Each structure stands twice: as C-alpha cells, then as structure tokens.
Amino acid sequence: QLSAGGGGAPSMPAVPSAAPIRLLQIMPSALGPRCSPGASARIGMNLSVFRRSSSGLDAAGFGGTSQAAAKRPRSDAPSAGVGTTAWSTNFDALTSSAPGGDPSTIVSWNVNGLVQRLRSHWSEIKEFLERERPDVLCLQEVRMAAAGPRGCKRGDGQRRRRGEAKCETAQEKNDWELIERTLLAATAGEYAVFWSLADWKYSGTAMLVRRPLRPGTVAYTLPSFASAGTHAAHRDPADSSCHPEGRIVLAAFESFDLLATYAPNNGNDEAAFARRAAWDAAILAEVTHRKRPLVWVGDLNCSPTEVDVSHPKWFLQQCHQGEAPEMRGQPGFTEGERRRFAEILRAGRLVDSFRHLNPVEQVPPAAGPHFTWRGHPPVHQPAAKYHGKGMRIDHVLVSEELLPRLRESAILGHGEDRVGFMGSDHCPIRVVLRRASGTSAVDAGVQAGCAAQAA
Numbered sequence: 165q166l167s168a169g170g171g172g173a174p175s176m177p178a179v180p181s182a183a184p185i186r187l188l189q190i191m192p193s194a195l196g197p198r199c200s201p202g203a204s205a206r207i208g209m210n211l212s213v214f215r216r217s218s219s220g221l222d223a224a225g226f227g228g229t230s231q232a233a234a235k236r237p238r239s240d241a242p243s244a245g246v247g248t249t250a251w252s253t254n255f256d257a258l259t260s261s262a263p264g265g266d267p268s269t270i271v272s273w274n275v276n277g278l279v280q281r282l283r284s285h286w287s288e289i290k291e292f293l294e295r296e297r298p299d300v301l302c303l304q305e306v307r308m309a310a311a312g313p314r315g316c317k318r319g320d321g322q323r324r325r326r327g328e329a330k331c332e333t334a335q336e337k338n339d340w341e342l343i344e345r346t347l348l349a350a351t352a353g354e355y356a357v358f359w360s361l362a363d364w365k366y367s368g369t370a371m372l373v374r375r376p377l378r379p380g381t382v383a384y385t386l387p388s389f390a391s392a393g394t395h396a397a398h399r400d401p402a403d404s405s406c407h408p409e410g411r412i413v414l415a416a417f418e419s420f421d422l423l424a425t426y427a428p429n430n431g432n433d434e435a436a437f438a439r440r441a442a443w444d445a446a447i448l449a450e451v452t453h454r455k456r457p458l459v460w461v462g463d464l465n466c467s468p469t470e471v472d473v474s475h476p477k478w479f480l481q482q483c484h485q486g487e488a489p490e491m492r493g494q495p496g497f498t499e500g501e502r503r504r505f506a507e508i509l510r511a512g513r514l515v516d517s518f519r520h521l522n523p524v525e526q527v528p529p530a531a532g533p534h535f536t537w538r539g540h541p542p543v544h545q546p547a548a549k550y551h552g553k554g555m556r557i558d559h560v561l562v563s564e565e566l567l568p569r570l571r572e573s574a575i576l577g578h579g580e581d582r583v584g585f586m587g588s589d590h591c592p593i594r595v596v597l598r599r600a601s602g603t604s605a606v607d608a609g610v611q612a613g614c615a616a617q618a619a
Contacts, residue, residue, distance in 0.1 A: 264378040266417045267299035268597050271576075272424065272461040274537075274558060274590035278306040278370075279339045282346045285587040290350055292586065296594065299374045301355070302413070304426035304463045306368040309336070310361035310410065318364040323402035326361045326384060326410055360384045360410040368410040369426050369462075379415035379422075386412060388446040395442035397428070419600050420457040420566060427465040430495035432484045437491050437500075440465075444504040451512025457563040459597070460514065463590060464559045466505045467497045468516060472556040474530040479555070496557050514561040517573035517595055530554060533578040537590050541581065552580040560595040572596040 275281045281289060293301070310324040314332060331340050348357070355372040362368050373379060383405075388394070389412070390404040400408040411426045425447075430440040451458070470476040473494075480493040490500035509516065528534040536558035539550020560573050577584030577591025585591045 264376055264418070266419050266597070266600060267373070267377055267422065268599060269296070269298045269594065270300045270302065270422065270459065270461060270560070270597075271296055271298040271592050271594045272302040272304070272463075272558060272560065273592035274304040274426070274463040274588060276305050276588040276590060278303065278308060278347075279342060280307075281587050282342055286346045288586050290346070292592070293350065296592075297374075298594070299377060300415075300422060301372040302422075302424035302461050303370040303372075304368075304424070306359075306361070306370055306410075307365045308339070308359075308361050308368055309364050310368075312363070316363070320363075321401055324361070324363060324400075324406075326403075326406045327359050329359075329361065358382050358413055358415070360406065360413050362409040366409065367426055369413050369424060371413040371415060371422075371424055373415065377417070379417055381414075381416045383414040384410075384412055386414065386446065386450050388449040394446065395439060397439045398442060398446065416456075420459055420563070421454075423458060423460040423462075425460070425462040425464065427463060429465055430491070430498060430501055432495070436495075437488075440501070441504070444501075444508065448504070448508050448511055451508055451514065454512070457566050458512070458514065458561075459563075459566065459595070460561040461559070461593070461595070463557060464505075464561075465496050465557050466501050466559075467555045467557055468502055468505050468509075468519075471524050471527050472519075472535075473497055474527065474535060474552075474554045476527065478553070494555075496555055509561070512561075513564045515564055515567060517560045517562050517570055518556070518575065518593070520567070521570070521573050531579050533575045536575055536577070536593055538577075538580065538582050538585070540589055558590055558593050560593060562595070562597075566597065569598040569600065570595070571598050 309330040310326045311328040311330045312324040313322050316322045316324070329336070329340050329343075331337050351357070351372060353375075355374050356378075358371045358373070360369050371382075385400075385405060385407040389398045389407060391399075397409070398407060400406050409428075411428070413424045415422045415424075428436075428440050428443055430436060467473045467479075473479050476497075479497045482494040484495075484498075485492050488500070490503070491498050493499070495501075508514070530552060535554025535556050537556075538554040539552065540548060541551045542548045556575070562570060572595065574594045575591060576594055582589070582591070
C-alpha cells in the first residue's frame with residue numbers, strides 16, 4: 165500500500181529417489197463443516213509431499229527433516245499434519261518430485277482486500293477470470309488472518325497455520341463462506357490454491373495454479389529470511405518455514421521458478437525504512453546466488469525510474485522530507501528504494517519485462533495503461549490528493565535467459581477512473597511466456613484444455 169491513501173529470498177538434500185512423489189490434495193469441499201467452534205477453515209489446496217516405500221506412503225522431509233505421515237482430516241477438525249507444506253531450504257533446487265510443465269500465462273494482482281473485492285466486484289472478477297484463464301494467478305494483500313490457537317493475537321509469538329484461515333467469529337465465518345461461494349467455487353477442480361497468511365487481517369498472498377500444472381515444491385519464505393539475525397518483521401519465531409506476514413509464495417516449475425511477493429511499504433519513519441531495507445537485502449542475497457531461471461511477480465512497491473510515475477517531481481515532494489535524504493519522497497519512489505531495486509536487477513540478472521517490451525524516454529500519458537497503482541477519486545470531498553496520479557509498482561521480472569521466451573507483458577487497467585482495477589487501487593498485470601523447446605506432455609495438456617474451453 166501507499167502510505168497516503170492506501171494501494172500499495174546452502175544446498176538442499178535431494179528427496180530420496182526410491183520411488184515417485186505423490187501429492188495429497190485436500191480441497192475445502194472434502195472437509196465437511198466449513199467452520200466449527202474453535203476450528204478454522206481449511207483453505208484451498210494444502211500440499212504434503214510423500215514418497216512410496218515398501219512399507220507404504222511415508223512423508224518425505226526437505227532440508228533433513230521429515231514429518232509423520234499426514235492423514236485425511238476428520239470432518240470436524242483438520243489434522244495437524246495436513247497443511248504443513250514441506251519447503252525447500254535451497255532457493256534454487258528442484259527436487260525429484262518431477263514438476264509437471266511450465267505456466268505460460270501468469271497474472272498478478274494486488275486485490276487490496278480479497279473479501280472486500282469479492283463482495284463488491286465479484287461479477288466483474290468472474291468475467292475477468294473467464295476471459296483471461298491464466299495458468300497461474302498470483303494475488304497480493306488478501307488480508308485474511310491465519311489460523312492459530314484459539315484467541316491468538318497479533319504478535320503473540322504463537323505458531324500459526326498460514327495455509328488456513330482463522331474462522332472463529334461470525335464475521336470470519338461469513339468472510340470465508342463468501343470466498344467459498346465465489347472464488348473457490350469458480351475455480352474448483354481447475355486450480356490448486358496455495359495461501360500464505362499473516363497473523364491478522366493484513367498483507368497475505370495466494371497463488372492459484374491451473375491443473376495439470378504441478379510445481380515440484382512450494383515454499384512460503386526464502387532462506388535469507390529464515391536465518392538467524394533476520395529483521396524481526398521477516399522471520400516467524402514459531403515457524404521459520406513461513407514469512408510471518410504471508411508475503412511470499414515460491415513455486416518451482418519444470419524450467420523456472422515463480423516467485424510471487426508483496427513487498428513491504430517503505431513507510432515514513434526509521435522503523436519502516438529499516439524493515440524495507442532488510443527485505444531488499446534479503447532478496448538481493450537470494451537472487452545473487454541463484455542458478456535456476458526466475459520469474460518474479462507481484463506488488464514490489466517500487467517505481468524504478470521517473471518514467472514509472474505520472475508526476476515525478478510531485479511524488480518526490482510527498483511524505484517524508486527529513487533525514488536521510490535518500491528516503492525523501494513518496495514510498496516506492498525514494499532514491500534509496502530505486503537504487504536498491506536496480507542493484508537487485510543487476511545482481512540477479514533480472515529484466516523488467518514491461519519496460520523491456522515498452523521502452524519510453526519521457527513520462528507516458530497519465531491516462532494510458534502505464535501505471536499499476538492509481539489514487540482513488542474523490543468520494544465525500546471535491547478533490548482527492550492522489551486522484552489522476554499513478555505509479556508502476558507491480559512488476560514481472562524475468563531472468564535474462566528467459567528473454568527469448570518473453571512474448572507479452574501488459575498492464576490491464578488504465579485511467580483516473582481506474583478502469584480494469586475491479587475495485588482495487590491496483591490493476592492486474594499479465595505476462596505471457598512462449599513454451600520452452602520440447603513442450604512437455606503437461607504443457608500440451610494445458611494448451612489442449614484451454615483450446616477446448618475457448619471453443
């Protein structure tokens with residue numbers, strides 16, 4: 165979120181190769197009652213990774229750890245094992261789980277509150293999903309609290325189940341039922357859903373992956389965030405396998421990794437500056453040493469250059485104007501953030517896909533599809549400070565080696581009236597990648613399925 169008015173990553177032991185990996189998929193409809201007193205709503209697809217042995221189906225651990233074999237949850241309460249996603253301690257490694265294919269069309273959108281969007285704009289969102297039919301849909305700022313011990317509070321240090329929605333109050337139950345009736349009902353059987361939620365209704369992300377695509381691994385933090393000494397805002401003391409604010413989902417596909425993030429806002433004080441600087445430093449450490457190609461999408465909360473905001477001089481005069489000088493200006497457009505963003509791109513050999521395909525030398529027209537965040541129009545007042553202004557802070561970054569496969573990178577909203585924003589202050593963005601040479605059977609299946617649905 166923008167502070168004024170809203171809006172706005174050691175090697176891993178390989179999985180034992182004694183036999184093929186299988187995935188246990190648990191969808192909400194399989195769980196009986198959606199909510200019961202003291203229980204929580206299990207969301208989407210929770211992933212546990214197994215290997216077959218002579219004694220049956222055993223849990224295969226990553227990073228030298230293993231869990232007891234998960235059981236199918238009872239109808240009245242989810243089991244402890246299911247929903248604990250094995251995560252890779254190596255940002256680069258593809259395990260022997262043989263991921264199925266690569267996504268071609270990826271859409272990312274900061275929804276600015278999922279329940280609010282579904283309640284006010286579901287028909288428009290449904291039409292959008294039917295029209296776009298992305299292979300992967302990444303959502304940021306879903307603002308759903310993660311399940312945990314009954315009565316748990318923000319920052320209490322208790323372990324959360326971040327792939328599961330808190331569902332204790334009547335409002336929480338109503339919110340979850342709305343999600344089931346709309347988004348999950350519309351995607352049931354077609355997409356697997358991976359959620360990463362915060363302690364309270366804040367931040368949070370989700371990744372929906374179209375079947376039969378199947379990531380080899382799914383992670384909810386990065387090693388640099390999970391290590392000791394990490395900024396407290398980025399490390400969950402009760403569960404180092406998840407980012408405490410649900411800001412990360414990383415999926416390993418056949419030929420590249422897909423990283424979806426919601427970067428923290430730079431804010432207007434020293435504490436916020438330090439939190440964002442720590443995030444940037446951790447991301448820099450990850451991309452510097454990675455070996456697999458990367459597609460990185462999401463609300464990255466940074467406009468890289470002056471042509472990425474509608475009114476550069478005006479934005480530099482907003483918000484913090486004190487020390488340090490590199491933090492002066494609108495969060496997302498300060499000199500310090502832009503310098504660190506450029507350093508991440510250089511170190512990770514990453515390319516801004518939209519600017520690569522749409523180069524400009526001057527600030528583009530404010531009304532065009534050039535900015536992903538826009539200030540909201542006046543509601544109960546004659547004027548609104550950010551109305552008519554925009555920033556490009558949502559991005560698709562791709563590794564240099566993926567450039568030959570880059571077909572399209574588009575911003576799917578425009579104008580001061582926020583056409584295509586579907587109620588959010590961010591609009592969706594889309595990237596389309598060409599298939600790698602030697603299209604896999606899974607890729608062919610996805611293509612055939614899309615063609616049949618279009619017909």
